[in-house]
Amino acid sequence: MPTETLNFLVAEDHGFQRKSLVRMLKLLGAVQVTEAGDGAAALKVLQRAAIDIAIVDLNMPGMDGMELIRHLAELHSPAHIIVSSALDRALLASVETMARAYGVHLLGMIEKPATPDKLRQLIAGYGPVAESQRAARSGAAFSGDEIRAALERREFLPYFQPKVRLADGAIDSVEALARWQHPQAGVVAPGAFIGTLEALGLIDELTWQMLEQSAAAWKAWAAQGLVLRISVNLSLSSLEEPGYADRIIHYLAGQGISSRHFVFEITESTAMTDLPHCLENLTRLRMKGYGLSIDDFGTGYSSLQQLAQIPFSELKIDRSFVTGACASETTRTMLASSLDLAGRLGLSSVAEGVETRQDWALLQRMGCDYAQGYFMARPQSAAELPGAIARWTETHRALTAAAA
16 A cells, blocks of 8 residues: 555654654655654544554653553554564564554564664555454454354355465465355454354354365366365364264365365364374374364474374464564574474474565575465455465565565
């Protein structure tokens, strides 16, 4: 989105630094820039004005940047935040984790003194938040009856987010992510319905609908000459069902889709190694040639135990170890350790949460296999995916040319 169309707020108590940031923004093309000398003044601006991007200093008198971020979360503000500070990088990493935990739209951190190039890079990550996403993040409540009826009407559909091969920028894989095509609210994110479906015991039905629609999408793309590998998430309750793997195998074989074209993702909390039916189903899927991915690696309680007992083929590194790794030595070390582990075990590595060009470049240098995140593409409907792949191909070509 062009910088001149965005409304900015600069919240900085130091007058010279505030004016410097304003000058940089205008140099980058900004037209609407509001200033605030402390957190309280910034909060008043954000309550009454439509701010797209707020640059927030952490260390301000009275209401500091952290308190301001908390209030923004409570207000469900659509504003995107750039945090500015001279604090130690480890502290900045903690603030970044806090902001994301609050659900704030964080574009990134900028160490003082700011530079126009760094600001430009962070502003480039801005994307307007859809009304349906705002509703979901603000805790918009849907009743169990509404969600059950939506499942019966098959209003849930997969959106596909590409996994991009870092070696050459090619897209040969996608992950199917559940979305609700609500007749009034539009596309609703999974946080608004997954918990309810689990509580109602209906998550298996959602999983199967995602599998059926993913198979249909695969065949439609293949007819266009686009052959991809699709990852589908499996729930613990499904895996506890005896014969569940055979049901999947029989269904996909009946669709004429080879096992090499599907991967099943299991979160660390799901892959319980003490459940025999779960282990049997996972092992059977792997034995028949399907990929198995351990999702959100590094966030569970028994990562190494899962890897030792379940025949995974892919390790997905959680976004908390990827986003911001460029600025945090601690995070970068944990990322490197995960990639080393994947390599030693012969697993394909996928980094989630890749949001900037810097993230992409770091993962290339570290030898990661695949990247997934908003820098390359957001989740897309099946019909929109070919266009998203074409756009990324052009972007990657430009990146490669610029690096030459």
